Amino acid sequence: MDWTLFVTQMLNGLQLGVLLFLLASGLTLIFGVMDFVNLAHGSLYMVGAYFCASLTDFTGSFVLAVLLALPLTALVGLAVEFIVIRRLYARDHLDHVLATFGLILCFDTAVQFLWGPEGMAIALPAVLDGQVEILPEIVFPTFRLLIIAVGLVVALGLYVVVTRTRAGMLIRAGASNRTMVAALGIDIQRLFALVFAAGSAMAGLAGMMIAPITEASIGMGNEIIIIAFVVIIIGGIGSIKGAFVAAVLVGLIDTMGRSFLDTLLKVVVSDQNAETAAPALSAMLIYILMAAILAFQPQGLFPPKGR
Amino acid sequence: MAPALLTVENLNKSFGGIAATDHVDLIVEAGEIHAVIGPNGAGKTTLVAQLSGELRPDGGEIKFVGQNITPLAAHARAHLGIARTFQITNLMLDMTVRDNVALAVQAYAGHSFRFWADARCEERLVEPAMAALARVGLADRAGSIARAMSHGEHRQLEIAIALATEPRLLLLDEPMAGMGVEEAQSMVAFLDGLKGEKTMLLVEHDMDAVFALADRITVLVHGKVIASGAPDEIRGDAAVRRAYLGDEGPLSNEESG
Amino acid sequence: MDRITAFSPRGWSMTVALSLLALLPIYVAVTGQTFYLDLASRLMILGMAAVSLNLILGNGGMISFGHAAYLGIGAYCVGIPAYYGIYDGLIQIPLAVACSALFALVTGAICLRTKGVYFIMITMAFTQMVFYGFVSMEEFGGDDGLVIDLRSQFAGLLDIEGATGLYYFILISLLAVLFLVYRITRSRFGMVIEGARANERRMQAIGYDTYRYRLVCYVIAGAICGYAGALLGNFTHFISPEMMDWTASGELIFMVVLGGTGTLFGPVLGAAAFVLLEEWLSTITIYWQFLFGALLIAVVLFWRGGINGFVDWAADQIPGRIITRTRDWIRRAPWRQRS
Numbered sequence: 001m002d003w004t005l006f007v008t009q010m011l012n013g014l015q016l017g018v019l020l021f022l023l024a025s026g027l028t029l030i031f032g033v034m035d036f037v038n039l040a041h042g043s044l045y046m047v048g049a050y051f052c053a054s055l056t057d058f059t060g061s062f063v064l065a066v067l068l069a070l071p072l073t074a075l076v077g078l079a080v081e082f083i084v085i086r087r088l089y090a091r092d093h094l095d096h097v098l099a100t101f102g103l104i105l106c107f108d109t110a111v112q113f114l115w116g117p118e119g120m121a122i123a124l125p126a127v128l129d130g131q132v133e134i135l136p137e138i139v140f141p142t143f144r145l146l147i148i149a150v151g152l153v154v155a156l157g158l159y160v161v162v163t164r165t166r167a168g169m170l171i172r173a174g175a176s177n178r179t180m181v182a183a184l185g186i187d188i189q190r191l192f193a194l195v196f197a198a199g200s201a202m203a204g205l206a207g208m209m210i211a212p213i214t215e216a217s218i219g220m221g222n223e224i225i226i227i228a229f230v231v232i233i234i235g236g237i238g239s240i241k242g243a244f245v246a247a248v249l250v251g252l253i254d255t256m257g258r259s260f261l262d263t264l265l266k267v268v269v270s271d272q273n274a275e276t277a278a279p280a281l282s283a284m285l286i287y288i289l290m291a292a293i294l295a296f297q298p299q300g301l302f303p304p305k306g307r
Numbered sequence: 308m309a310p311a312l313l314t315v316e317n318l319n320k321s322f323g324g325i326a327a328t329d330h331v332d333l334i335v336e337a338g339e340i341h342a343v344i345g346p347n348g349a350g351k352t353t354l355v356a357q358l359s360g361e362l363r364p365d366g367g368e369i370k371f372v373g374q375n376i377t378p379l380a381a382h383a384r385a386h387l388g389i390a391r392t393f394q395i396t397n398l399m400l401d402m403t404v405r406d407n408v409a410l411a412v413q414a415y416a417g418h419s420f421r422f423w424a425d426a427r428c429e430e431r432l433v434e435p436a437m438a439a440l441a442r443v444g445l446a447d448r449a450g451s452i453a454r455a456m457s458h459g460e461h462r463q464l465e466i467a468i469a470l471a472t473e474p475r476l477l478l479l480d481e482p483m484a485g486m487g488v489e490e491a492q493s494m495v496a497f498l499d500g501l502k503g504e505k506t507m508l509l510v511e512h513d514m515d516a517v518f519a520l521a522d523r524i525t526v527l528v529h530g531k532v533i534a535s536g537a538p539d540e541i542r543g544d545a546a547v548r549r550a551y552l553g554d555e556g557p558l559s560n561e562e563s564g
Numbered sequence: 565m566d567r568i569t570a571f572s573p574r575g576w577s578m579t580v581a582l583s584l585l586a587l588l589p590i591y592v593a594v595t596g597q598t599f600y601l602d603l604a605s606r607l608m609i610l611g612m613a614a615v616s617l618n619l620i621l622g623n624g625g626m627i628s629f630g631h632a633a634y635l636g637i638g639a640y641c642v643g644i645p646a647y648y649g650i651y652d653g654l655i656q657i658p659l660a661v662a663c664s665a666l667f668a669l670v671t672g673a674i675c676l677r678t679k680g681v682y683f684i685m686i687t688m689a690f691t692q693m694v695f696y697g698f699v700s701m702e703e704f705g706g707d708d709g710l711v712i713d714l715r716s717q718f719a720g721l722l723d724i725e726g727a728t729g730l731y732y733f734i735l736i737s738l739l740a741v742l743f744l745v746y747r748i749t750r751s752r753f754g755m756v757i758e759g760a761r762a763n764e765r766r767m768q769a770i771g772y773d774t775y776r777y778r779l780v781c782y783v784i785a786g787a788i789c790g791y792a793g794a795l796l797g798n799f800t801h802f803i804s805p806e807m808m809d810w811t812a813s814g815e816l817i818f819m820v821v822l823g824g825t826g827t828l829f830g831p832v833l834g835a836a837a838f839v840l841l842e843e844w845l846s847t848i849t850i851y852w853q854f855l856f857g858a859l860l861i862a863v864v865l866f867w868r869g870g871i872n873g874f875v876d877w878a879a880d881q882i883p884g885r886i887i888t889r890t891r892d893w894i895r896r897a898p899w900r901q902r903s
Contacts, residue, residue: 099864101814105857229685279700287693298677385771399762414771421752
């Protein structure tokens with residue numbers, strides 16, 4: 001196996017992993033605290049990407065655009081929470097799923113209306129656009145390294161917020177015992193709105209990070225959101241630690257599977273068979289992983305306590 | 308000698324280091340009403356959950372007519388003849404009263420992988436269901452949706468469902484919970500009427516009911532059995548009285564009387 | 565579920581609707597508007613899929629967000645044999661049903677170990693797995709799908725190559741599926757499924773291994789939907805992974821809820837409303853999906869009875885003593901479990 005390719009793909013896997021974490025942590029928080037299933041989480045990923053694309057065009061600076069797009073995405077999240085989501089907390093999961101499915105249709109069409117059917121590319125500043133040699137003979141795109149760094153910083157920040165601050169304490173308490181938090185006289189509605197906005201901002205951030213690579217496009221969130229679901233199922237719904245572990249696991253397995261599964265298969269089956277089977281199998285790998293984990297741990301790797 | 312109907316040996320269950328069931332031994336003989344009492348948080352419901360198979364014990368053994376049933380799931384135990392009622396009403400609220408009971412009958416009248424014939428027209432299911440309802444006095448409510456009934460009627464329906472499974476052992480988890488005085492009295496009378504016909508393990512808060520019905524009483528405190536014996540022995544037991552002091556002393560009126 | 569009697573308002577409206585459906589090809593033959601035949605065919609196929617989903621979702625309380633997988637599997641079971649020159653419907657259709665049932669059995673065995681939101685997401689994920697599986701099969705067109713050049717053949721006994729022949733085949737299939745589901749929901753098995761939805765813990769305490777019953781129900785629903793998928797492949801002359809995109813699963817749920825969960829005809833009504841709305845809205849604006857999404861949200865927020873609830877409500881408004889009496893009789897009838 002090619003050593004350089006191996007390390008590069010490990011880094012690519014890690015990059016996909018942190019991206020998934022940005023999405024999955026919001027999903028899992030929203031579910032953990034509000035018991036709410038948000039299919040439209042991927043729409044905020046898309047909205048973040050489009051905001052960032054427009055603002056980059058407008059301000060001429062990607063970094064500035066991200067800083068502006070973050071609160072904007074959070075605002076969109078707040079608005080959605082206020083108009084639709086908060087009426088649904090008391091309903092069952094089926095209602096959550098349906099209404100947020102409707103939201104996806106609305107978002108996709110609204111984006112098409114506002115930005116047109118074409119995707120939008122984002123120009124990166126020269127500093128970020130190049131490649132760096134991280135190890136002898138191994139070069140890696142600077143921007144992908146930045147994604148990894150941003151993801152890790154957010155993960156660390158989230159960890160600090162959740163374990164060290166008052167809001168974090170409420171979030172943890174809310175995830176395990178909703179009535180208790182309400183009984184403490186906390187304004188539960190504000191906590192919910194806050195969590196939803198924070199989750200939206202993180203999803204938006206993920207969109208902003210990926211858009212310079214893939215460009216912002218309609219429905220871009222609809223595919224990755226399923227993988228984010230797989231992540232939180234594997235990690236245990238409601239657990240941020242689980243989301244992180246599972247996101248990195250899924251990111252690595254998916255990327256490595258696509259690169260090396262055919263090589264691995266060639267060891268056991270004929271070359272031709274390996275080449276036919278490998279693409280299908282690697283596309284299904286993370287789902288098989290999920291099934292295998294759930295067969296033994298129906299509540300995921302880190303099942304939240306008291307649920 | 309025939310084995311006791313239910314034998315519990317050295318049963319253990321703890322949640323996060325707190326023992327809810329602490330080395331419990333218990334024997335229920337066929338035909339008796341065996342009451343389990345204890346102050347709030349003594350682990351009575353946890354015990355019932357382990358006996359019915361909803362909760363796996365951490366250790367120990369549960370035997371039913373000599374057979375070790377500890378590894379069996381709830382539905383398998385039900386098939387051996389253990390029926391339970393729930394402390395908090397637990398019914399198919401969206402279904403009719405009759406369907407609630409008919410489903411209990413159906414669980415024992417052959418298998419349920421029948422996909423074609425109309426179950427509500429099967430005499431084999433409907434008749435025993437109506438009989439069980441008549442027995443608890445709910446025959447005239449058979450067509451109502453369970454949700455629409457009163458709390459007392461829900462409790463009666465719980466019993467009817469349990470009876471419809473033709474159990475050898477009834478686990479009654481606070482059958483009088485939340486009932487008014489009159490309703491509770493008629494429930495006591497009803498259970499008294501079942502005495503001798505069904506073996507019962509009765510978990511109950513209402514001491515009057517317990518002392519009126521039970522052949523034997525086991526007292527549970529902090530998951531431990533502190534006393535077990537005939538009602539008179541329990542009434543005179545010093546440890547029991549100590550356990551209940553401060554807990555409104557429910558035994559005090561028995562003493563003065 | 566209500567018993568449908570010939571005398572109830574619902575029974576009447578169904579009889580009328582059926583007659584109209586049966587006569588539609590004549591209207592089309594006279595006016596030459598084949599568009600309506602296509603629309604009705606699609607509507608009935610999706611109706612069948614929605615009925616099968618309703619069996620697990622409405623009656624069983626299992627919120628599957630991956631039901632479109634079976635539409636796709638069923639269609640590929642027509643398309644792949646056709647690709648190799650096997651057009652025999654007596655091979656294709658049993659294959660579609662068997663493969664769907666098998667997929668339901670394997671994934672259901674895992675999915676049903678989970679509860680609530682896990683179940684929703686894991687069913688979704690498995691469907692996505694099949695989706696990507698087919699996307700990466702270049703042999704069968706991958707992303708782009710595959711054209712089916714000829715429809716299923718039934719040894720000269722049946723001809724569904726023409727639009728009318730296929731239409732009647734679909735109509736009869738729909739009726740058969742409705743009757744089958746009607747019997748199942750009222751059988752012993754159906755009672756257990758209903759009971760497990762209403763209160764699983766209680767059912768286990770009574771002595772039911774609810775997991776086994778649910779799994780069988782899941783397999784039946786999958787098999788029926790696989791059959792609908794085989795018809796869909798025949799109808800569209802085309803297969804593609806898009807058929808099992810997760811939004812397709814979402815649309816099936818929408819149909820069921822729009823029509824009214826847990827009712828016999830509701831899903832068909834829901835599918836009809838869905839297809840017709842889609843047609844109508846898309847003539848108004850290219851941004852019709854926004855209206856569609858908003859409507860979905862509105863239905864969830866304000867109109868949970870679905871169309872079936874609306875029909876009940878409308879039936880209440882019809883004057884006349886006979887109808888009111890019949891209705892009251894139906895209301896009081898002991899076999900009615902849900903109003």
